[in-house]
């Protein structure tokens with residue numbers, strides 16, 4: 001029997017329903033992606049978490065029996081995450097531990113607090129820009145996606161890494177393009193890839209003679225200075241991993257908080273409440289609906305199903321985060337789920353998100369700042385009519401039209 005095709009739906013409620021139906025039918029499915037290749041999809045919380053922590057499900061496509069695998073020449077899984085050089089996301093074992101160790105300490109929960117003041121400043125600048133865009137739009141709503149949620153995280157990671165502020169908009173543009181559905185070998189994608197590499201190399205060269213309080217300078221001045229190859233792959237992983245996910249979390253948070261005065265009031269009350277709210281928003285709508293590709297290095301049993309050696313596996317973080325076996329009333333946004341398991345929006349196990357603490361802090365600063373600055377912010381398009389892109393790794397709002405000062409009509 002032909003396996004079912006995994007749908008990607010631009011309407012969020014349809015999408016949630018589609019994956020909920022798959023999850024309730026069975027935890028593990030053999031499915032085909034819209035582009036064609038067959039994959040094994042894992043949907044229930046316990047199995048997704050177990051899959052994330054199972055080292056037989058590798059992130060390294062080189063461990064497959066045939067390096068070309070059955071996807072040869074196609075977009076999936078030869079995308080930015082699995083094809084461009086060796087970096088944290090596509091290595092395992094000792095090589096992965098070595099790459100993570102380069103920046104792990106700099107991105108710990110304690111270490112990221114040194115970026116807080118800088119993030120507050122950058123958020124303020126982006127809010128000024130948003131206000132100006134709204135003024136220019138006159139009677140029309142302003143797009144919070146392109147005007148705030150997208151550029152802000154690119155600026156923050158640019159600041160952390162040490163990229164010149166003039167180039168932060170380029171980071172936003174290039175990362176967005178590189179994660180799009182366009183074929184990775186298209187001339188435009190290759191150009192964007194080279195432009196981003198050039199930008200990182202130029203930054204590294206500048207930091208060699210003019211170091212600052214940033215990650216590249218820290219890596220260059222370590223007792224064993226990081227080589228250019230590792231610097232490139234690490235900075236690239238941070239630039240690709242950070243901005244799109246944080247932007248999606250920001251926009252989802254705005255959608256929810258703008259229609260839930262009770263949550264907003266609590267989130268604005270104090271830092272602990274903001275942190276709890278951010279965590280629940282991430283559970284409710286994880287920006288990466290799936291973890292990065294995993295490849296079975298041997299037969300692996302999961303959810304009572306044997307996933308065969310060499311299979312490609314998609315661990316559905318979004319479906320798991322709404323699993324009623326793990327969460328009471330999973331579709332509701334309901335902070336204070338102390339007695340329920342940790343959500344999987346940042347993954348779990350050795351590849352868990354290395355930027356999680358930075359992302360948490362950025363969201364905890366930016367969401368309250370947005371609503372304090374524009375207390376009458378409201379959606380110009382009802383939440384259930386918003387259009388989501390449907391790429392595998394980068395599910396995000398196409399746009400988020402808002403009124404900053406309440407609807408004029």
Ligand code: HEM
Pocket residue numbers: 052088089090100157237238239241242243245246249286287288291292293317344345346347348350351352353354355356358359360
């Ligand atoms: C709300 C924002 C974010 C979300 C939801 C998110 C989500 C994730 C997830 C689910 C993974 C695990 C992927 C897997 O197991 O296949 C991951 C890994 C990663 N994330 Fe994030 N991320 C966010 C923000 C960031 C930021 C701000 C950075 C950069 C500072 C970042 C950099 C990375 C990197 C480099 C990895 C790979 C880690 C590894 O493979 O060892 N992420 N992220």
